[in-house]
Amino acid sequence: FLLSGQSGSGKTEAMKQIVHYLSSIYQDRNDNLRQPMEVFPILESFGNAKTILNNNSSRFGKYLHIHILHGVVVGTSLSNYLLEKSRVVFQANKERNYHVFYELLEGMNDWDKEKLYLQGAETYYYLNQGGACTLKGKQEKQDFQLLLKCLETIGLHANQISNIWAILSSILHLGNICFSSYESESFEVARIFSEAEARRIGSLLQISCETLQTVITHKVTVIMSVSVFFFVTETYSTVEMTVHQLMARKMNAIAKALYSVLFEWLLEQINDWLSPAEMDSTVGVVDIYGFEDLEVNSFEQLCINFANEQLQNFLNKTLLSQEQEEYNKEQIPWYPVQLKNFHSCLELISSRPNGILRILNDQTCVPQATDHTFLQKCHYHHATNPFYIKPKNPIPVFTIHHYAGPVTYQVHNFLNKNQDQFRTEIVELFTRSRIKVNQLT
Template identity: 35%
Template sequence: MIKCNVICFLIEKLKVVAKASNVNPKDPEFPSSGVEDMTRLAYLHEPGVLQNLKCRFDMNEIYTYTANILIAVNPFQRLPHLYANNMMEKYKGAALGELSPHPFAIADSAYRQMINEKISQAILVSGESGAGKTESTKMLMQYLAFMGGQNSNTEERSVEQKVLESNPVLEAFGNAKTVRNNNSSRFGKFVEIQFNEWGRISGAAIRTYLLERSRVCQVSDPERNYHCFYMLCAAPAEDVEKYKLGNPRTFHYLNQSNCIDLDVLDDSKEYLETRRAMDVVGINQAEQESIFRVVAGILHLGNVEFAKGKETDAAEPKDVKSRLHLKTVSELFMCDEKSLEDSLVKRIIVTRGESITKALDPDTAALSRDALAKIVYSKLFDWLVEKINISIGQDPKSKFLIGVLDIYGFESFKTNSFEQFCINLTNEKLQQHFNQHVFKMEQEEYKKEEIDWSYIEFVDNQDILDLIEKKPGGIIALLDEACMFPRSTHETFAEKLYQTFKDHKRFIKPKLARTDFTICHYAGDVSIFMLWHSNEPHLGFT
């Protein structure tokens, strides 16, 4: 059994302007420096919470408690003094609330409860994109490694060292610059740290979710593709020459955005750091060479363009330059060049045991190329995670575990697609868990104990979850149904949604849109853009 009793919430700095008619009462004794625990506020309403967070933020106090929940306001700067080893010693064994709010206190509380109550724990890190979830997750894992480390003097890397060093590897291949965050995690991660009966780390497992595959081929300005592509282009000269690379602007998968370099990130230095981290987690030199061959191959694959061939509606590589890139891809992927070309410009349809080869037009061949790039990259990422898990090792005899969840934050961009749809669904489920944990369960406990209290109103988001995932009749169920019909398009699917949910308060059909739809999430309205992919019908929309 896992006891999930510690939740870490992160938000960005907020600014709210209220109408005079909506002003809430203010505590006349509210201290100018704010309070460390917001349960001490006389009025626990939104303006009171925001005022308290602002007062503390202005004093460089970025952490605040709400009972056993830690709220962190992203300072958008490095504060190394807050996370030094002497700070970990300070929080070791201290009761939650005894010292200033800090992620170390949350991690220590989870560790102590695991030891004392003999129950596994989980820490949830939630918040909007760019709020600082990944950095906070690192701090939590750093403290757990400090508390449960084996202190081995042997040359062999310890489990906790491998767990910590897995972060730069996963960030290199799973993180990217977005509009709101220079190092945004484009995947979800759940780390299970296993402990023996003496409270020492004996194993670990990393589980990943929802890698944003579309980013490999489609990058919006001023965002970037995954860090590893730019790192490899900035690698030492011998590696750049080996993989036939050069200026990242010469590659289609990277030049869709004007953002190539980051002031806060030295790609050449990060490349060397990633290689060093790979050594630590047990990825040998031969495997590292294979990994970066695949990364380089994907870049060259994106530069293969198509034009009409000799046959009607048949595609072929556009020119000598495209054929050269195709040849390079086959060398890097170690496959036959002609077979690779055929896989891009032809499709094999099997009907009643008979195989029919159909030539693809240039546009469809380009989609096929992009689909291959996305699948290869996602398989590479999955292999990396599996390799790291094998290297770290799991302990089947472990007594307890502490799980740390670092999942995508809520997202709402100018153009929102299937990734945002899935990410926001995940955040809705986390929000429901928060509601269940903080509001429903607590108030039910008050009722049982006959405590006199004022009922706290909260927004129950069950109706949004039903809208999306209810079976039958939810959006995902209707999408599965549409994918079973060969003549389905994004127009027919959208029309089905409009008819089914025309009276649903959480579903809106934009006035000028023919196929888009808007979902009214707990954190705001998000409009989803749809485009049917004929070669990836299971995605439904891009």
């Protein structure tokens, strides 16, 4: 099954119905069948968020495998694609971060919250950028209790669950770290202003607070196999970046990496619990986040719409082109359906060497490149492409004619979002943590 459609059109709800139907008709024959419905609340808490188009929008792609043995459903497993990591650190107006943060803050008792140094959602930069901390009709407390129950159902121990909350809490504290700067040898040098936050993160993640501060405020260069720490100064910044912006970028990179590693780990636990030992065939259900055309479209929307374009192309090929070929071969009377050439739009976005995403990757590696130079290159290579529109005025946007209609993308922050850098010194810092983020033991 391939579920396709605009964001909010009902794909995830349809997927649940398909899974519910297939699992329930075999329930009588297999008492031990572990139901995927029991893990959906975990996926929704950690992978769904309020967007402009949908209060419960999936921000990752799911490929659910329903496994069958001798004609009977014996279990399921999940593959995950494209978690929208940027949402952990940035939300557009009227949008929210992942549900789990708000559920945790509303649902956890005061005593446990105090141990995690937690306060109300409005106090966290990573939660209130969209100005929509409360979501009408959402029962955060009940949803938190349900989430807890589901985490226990898949076999997580109390200390593993506590570590999950510690990681989520440390992400929130990371977003609230403030910086100051001072001048040293005519360079502007960064320093962490809110040391209390850094100490809390150190204690929650069981890492040294001093090392954390050094890693954030320094750049490491390896010289003759030795790591040398330099202060982050403006000389290291790419064009248009201040020391403060560079610091924020480092914090964001850590927060995004922590969340995505946690998400991957949770999926592994879910799969360990759901997957059967034996199977002979599989039914696949693909549910990715739907096509988006928002007031402001950015890098995330380009990735989402590209994925949808690929799926639509696959659908057209298998459902229409191949069927038509077969009808022709068998000489069955048939009124040919004219298909739009989706392939050219895909080429515009991803072909080598000058597809838009290829240009973006190249530019991301060039130290002096900016969003502006990226846009100029796109205009240069594609201005005459019928699927691409260069704006008449010199504004930082380009438009793509997708299968579902034209979408205009603002290039602000494209390079930054694409970079998603995770430096080795940060990896090393977390390998020294007593909480193994990828094992949560």
